Amino acid sequence: xxxxxxxxxxxxxxxxxxxxxxxxxxxxxxxxxxxxxxxxxxxxxxxxxxxxxxxxxxxxxxxxxxxxxxxxxxxxxxxxxxxxxxxxxxxxxxxxxxxxxxxxxxxxxxxxxxxxxxxxxxxxxxxxxxxxxxxxxxxxxxxxxxxxxxxxxxxxxxxxxxxxxxxxxxxxxxxxxxxxxxxxxxxxxxxxxxxxxxxxxxxxxxxxxxxxxxxxxxxxxxxxxxxxxxxxxxxxxxxxxxxxxxxxxxxxxxxxxxxxxxxxxxxxxxxxxxxxxxxxxxxxxxxxxxxxxxxxxxxxxxxxxxxxxxxxxxxxxxxxxxxxxxxxxx
Ligand code: PBG
Numbered sequence: 001x002x003x004x005x006x007x008x009x010x011x012x013x014x015x016x017x018x019x020x021x022x023x024x025x026x027x028x029x030x031x032x033x034x035x036x037x038x039x040x041x042x043x044x045x046x047x048x049x050x051x052x053x054x055x056x057x058x059x060x061x062x063x064x065x066x067x068x069x070x071x072x073x074x075x076x077x078x079x080x081x082x083x084x085x086x087x088x089x090x091x092x093x094x095x096x097x098x099x100x101x102x103x104x105x106x107x108x109x110x111x112x113x114x115x116x117x118x119x120x121x122x123x124x125x126x127x128x129x130x131x132x133x134x135x136x137x138x139x140x141x142x143x144x145x146x147x148x149x150x151x152x153x154x155x156x157x158x159x160x161x162x163x164x165x166x167x168x169x170x171x172x173x174x175x176x177x178x179x180x181x182x183x184x185x186x187x188x189x190x191x192x193x194x195x196x197x198x199x200x201x202x203x204x205x206x207x208x209x210x211x212x213x214x215x216x217x218x219x220x221x222x223x224x225x226x227x228x229x230x231x232x233x234x235x236x237x238x239x240x241x242x243x244x245x246x247x248x249x250x251x252x253x254x255x256x257x258x259x260x261x262x263x264x265x266x267x268x269x270x271x272x273x274x275x276x277x278x279x280x281x282x283x284x285x286x287x288x289x290x291x292x293x294x295x296x297x298x299x300x301x302x303x304x305x306x307x308x309x310x311x312x313x314x315x316x317x318x319x320x321x322x323x324x325x326x327x328x329x330x
Contacts, residue, residue: 021099026111029310031303033077033313037123037277038322040068042082044089044105054210055286058320063109076326080172082318083109086215087130095149096140100156107164114165123197123318124166126158126182127173129218134258135217137173137228145228150175157186170254172199176244183197183249184206191326196275198250201238203266204229207257207283212224214282238264242272250274257281259305262312269313278314281303285320290300303328 011263016026024030040172041052041060042230052058061069070081085106090098098104107175127137134140138150150173158169169186171178179198204226212218221249230237242253251274255265258278269276284305294298302321319325 002315027039029307031306031310031329033322033326033329034079035310035316036078036306036322036325037080037082037318038073039079039084039318039320040066040069041084041086042109043086052210052214055320056284056289057324058178058214060214062143063112067113067116070113070120071167072118073323074117074213076323076330078322078326079119080123080316081119082125083113084125084211084215084290085130088216090132092133094133096128096153099128099131100153100160102160102163104160107160110161110164110166121167122165123170124161126154126161126169126171127180128153128157129173129217130215133279134223135212136223136225138175140223143223145175147175147177147222147228151178152183154178159185159189160189162186162194163187165248168195168197168252170197170199174199174201174202174230179245179250180248185288195251196249197252197254198245199279200241200245200249200250200253200254200288201255201261201268202229203232203257203261205232205258205260205281205283206255207281209283210286211282232260233269235264238268239271242268246272246274252277252315254279254318257284258309258314259284262308265282265309265312265314275315276313277316277318278312278323280309280317280319282320288321 016022043060043062046060046062049059052060087105089263113122129135129137135147138145154173159167180194183196208225210296245253253268253274254277255261258280264274288301288305291297306317
């Protein structure tokens with residue numbers, strides 16, 4: 001960027017802040033519904049929607065409830081959803097066997113969703129945590145989340161999710177090599193246009209707490225997710241992950257959590273030629289929502305939180321506030 005020497009009063013920054021119309025004309029970014037993705041939780045047992053206590057305002061949907069909610073979202077202009085299951089209708093095991101059953105609840109759900117709403121873009125999470133007895137995203141062998149054994153499960157799971165109609169697969173497990181493994185299996189199974197949205201910089205974060213309650217994947221004591229998710233003290237590693245993921249066939253990279261990692265979003269957006277998305281995660285949502293509910297701050301804090309992510313360089317944001325924003329700007 002060109003840096004001129006700018007002197008007062010030739011330059012008065014406040015001229016362009018005079019009123020809203022002028023501020024809108026000169027702003028760098030604005031909120032566009034087409035850039036928001038709504039995460040939705042669906043239960044394999046519930047026959048009606050239930051509230052998620054740790055995430056006020058968010059629901060765990062029944063299958064019918066999910067279909068109704070999607071209809072509402074589409075009418076509001078939210079055209080992309082990320083689906084997460086809360087599963088308890090089967091016995092979870094150490095390898096997460098149910099994840100690779102081509103007729104499991106998620107595969108059937110995605111089929112129903114896409115049948116009813118073919119224009120909806122469905123993002124499916126690829127990770128074993130809803131299926132394993134340990135709550136880990138991979139297969140535990142000898143007290144370690146085994147990388148290479150997990151890849152085979154993730155790849156089979158991906159083929160099933162793609163065959164069921166998912167438009168975008170989002171591996172969130174953080175195993176090494178998974179993007180390449182999944183990409184090559186997708187190609188050889190005819191899924192050439194399935195988009196891989198890699199959770200590339202997925203930090204091992206305390207902000208995921210409310211989500212784990214929502215999907216019932218809170219881990220027992222023992223192995224830490226820190227052995228596979230990224231250390232939040234690192235940013236050079238975020239660049240390394242971006243390089244490996246792009247080389248292995250990722251179309252889009254995700255940074256998560258979003259607000260604490262705006263520097264990472266910026267770095268990746270400037271350094272790499274693929275779109276960068278941000279995930280404003282459950283803890284970020286609950287923190288803002290509880291503050292608003294307690295009248296500690298105004299709900300404009302939601303707009304601000306999203307705008308700053310776009311300004312940092314996110315092309316789209318996954319946010320639990322997507323529906324709320326869509327209503328506000330309807
Ligand atoms: C698990 C997964 C997690 C989230 C998305 N996918 C949690 C975890 O890694 O434990 C977190 C999302 C959120 O907190 O909103 N594969």
